[in-house]
Amino acid sequence: MRIIEGKNPVIEALRSEAEIDTILVSRDVTDGSLKRIIELAKQKNILVKNVDKATLDRLSENKRHQGVIAEAMEYEYKEIDYILNLAKEKGEKPFVIILDEITDVHNLGAIIRTAECMGAHGIIIPKRRAAQVNGVVAKSSAGAVEYLPIARVTNISNTIEELKQKGLWIYGAHMDGNNISDEKFDAPVGLVIGSEGFGIGRLVKEKCDTLVKIPMKGKVNSLNASCAASIIIYEIMKQRGF
Template sequence: MEEKLTEGKSLVIEGRNAVLEAFRSGKPVDKLFVLDGCQDGPVRTIVREAKKHDTIIQFVEKERLSQLSETGKHQGVVAFAAAYEYAEVEDMLELARQKGEDPFLILLDNIEDPHNLGAIIRTANLAGAHGVIIPKRRAVGLTATVAKTSAGALNYTPVAKVTNLVKTMEELKERGLWFVCADMGGESMYRLNLKGPIGLVIGSEGEGVGRLVKETCDFVAGIPMRGDIDSLNASVAAGVLAYEIVRQRLEG
């Protein structure tokens, strides 16, 4: 099988047999790149498998495929698979049940920097969160850089990838969770009651949390800013809010 783990990328798998085998073995494939206009049987089979697994498919020119290829023998298909297995949201709720704790989940919207994701997974582990949820689109996957930045936390903290963040939040609301998102215009986090089953939603430094995701949240929390600039790095914001949740939980 032609595959290689590259720094900053996912597991790169290329060649028709290797890519098809990856899908059929159940390996979590985040993205499939296919040579535009290639319509032969094996490629159609691979595209069919990708759709079945809800993988993002991009049809690209030959030059782009060559850039992505590590071996130069891509045969018209290159796949990016996760370096680590994804969990299910249900696994996180079960983990909370086993520990006898209220669920504490961290949800990420628009986080595309692998260093931010890795740092947030590390914080999630240390703050006792039961898992991290990321969307399929406009998000970095579990790449080698994410694993390295998490400093081993990825081995212990489950990460789930969902198709629709809002739908997942609505389903979790039915299970008793409520949601708070970080936003500069929100009420001071020190004035909010952050106890109980909670989902903390963090957006990117530039774009913040998407409109629909924000509207689905029950509260909007602001972090007091005393300096001359107006925003924190996403992973730092996640850490500050996560530990306010920890502080309130320790109070009982």
């Protein structure tokens, strides 16, 4: 069972195709702010239970449930071909974000949110040594995780080779790269974002076709992984004309 908590994540889960079993609503919330959630749940014939705050606190993964938790089926990871076919169905060149051992669930959620808002087709994460989709990720993504397909793979380096064979040009975010404004992102794109502490791994870096960086002017010469991802994702989609 997967926990989805917070008003916006639960609303987006109800609007999407997520399989929700039960909605738990706090008896202590009396301002009517959960009325929309209850209405959506009833429209989908989903059971709504009134519970005390202590029950929600016990189930909550980030202690920010805002008086509501949805109990849903485990997150369904997609295959890479599903993501690429989604781009094809939209008549768009694929744009996939590849995360090389992002370990912070808040960073993962933030990247998912940006990717979905900007129109990327999907995200690829490794099965091991990396953050996985959970309630905190859903909350950090503001519900975007319910709309953006995510694939989970055993080996990122092998996956990059597979994507190359399928026609994608792989860009890696790295301080030694070319300025992103000097690149033309008009081909099918795979964008690699490295881990918070170490960046892109050596083997993964060698697999990239091109390295790109964000030019910076201040005294601090690095950005948080999700911030860097957001800037590059925006640049790519800006060039594509949204």
